[in-house]
Amino acid sequence: MNLIIKGLTGAALLAAVAYGPAARRWYLTFGATPEExxxxxxxxxxxxxxxxxxxxxVTIDAPPAAVWPWLVQMGSNRGxxxxxxxxxxxxxxxxxxAERILPQFQQLAVGDVLPLGADGPGMRVEICDRPRTLAFRSADGTWVWIFGLYPHRGGTRLVSRNRIAVPKASPGRRLVSRMVLEPGSLIMERKMLNGIRDRAESYLPEPELVPA
Incomplete structure (x- = not known):
């Protein structure tokens, strides 16, 4: 019994540390400066x-115009x-x-709706300000996803912001949901940001050689 109690206590302490204020801020602000x-x-x-x-x-060693094409082609059955x-x-x-820029998906415009899978909610384009801001809002209005591209030392700071209305539920259920959602979203979004960075940096055109 003592071993069980110690195990449960240890698990509770581990969960408290893993979802404490410092850890939660790290989950939600990974890579971003306090100013951002x-x-x-x-x-x-x-x-x-x-x-x-x-x-x-994430910081990308490429100008905003080179990052933008990778953003606008994102989506199910797209990029x-x-x-x-x-x-x-x-x-x-x-x-x-996708590992390359897809010309057929470059003409994104305000009002376009991108589905999330065959049965998922549509994401409507609300802002499409090339190459500065791209913002989507879910059909039910509970999720807004914003991408901001800011010139930075010859490259780009790509900032991704998610704004979510949490469904009504008991406090305990909401806490458990957040403990899963926030670290999980960090894992996926970190991979996404790095994926955009790597593609944009590797897809830059070679500089033209200037004759001597």
Whole structure:
């Protein structure tokens, strides 16, 4: 019995550390500076009362114009999400991450609706300001996803912000949901941000040689 109690106590302490304030902030703000976390982004107003907000970022050694094409082609049966396709497709999302820019998916515009899998909710394009801001809102209005591209030392800071209205539930169920959602979303989004970075950096055109 003592071993069981010690085991449960240890598990509880581990969970408290893994979901303490410092850990939770890391989950929600990975890669972002304090200034980026606090800064307003175009599209914040689309879900002003969001209970869950994450702001994550990556530095890309490529200009915003070279990053933008990888963003606008994202989606189910489009360019994918540049993350773990096998996990996405366990949920029927039909994500197949592209390794090249797909011309047929470059003409994204406000009002376009991108499905998340065959039965998933549509994500409507609310802001499409090339090559600065791309913002989506789910059909049910509970999720807004914003991408901001900011020039930075000859390259780009790509900032991804999720604003989510958490469904009504008991406090315990909401806590468990967040303990799964927040670390899980970090795993997927970190892979996505790094995937966009690697593609944008490796796809840059070779500089033209200037005759001597």
């Amino acid at each position: 976390v606090d800064a307003a982004m175009p599209g914040d107003e689309l879900l002003a009362g969001a209970e869950l907000v994450s702001t994550r970022a 994918g999400a540049y993350t773990y396709d096998w996990i996405e497709n366990l949920f029927g999302l039909e994500m197949h991450s």
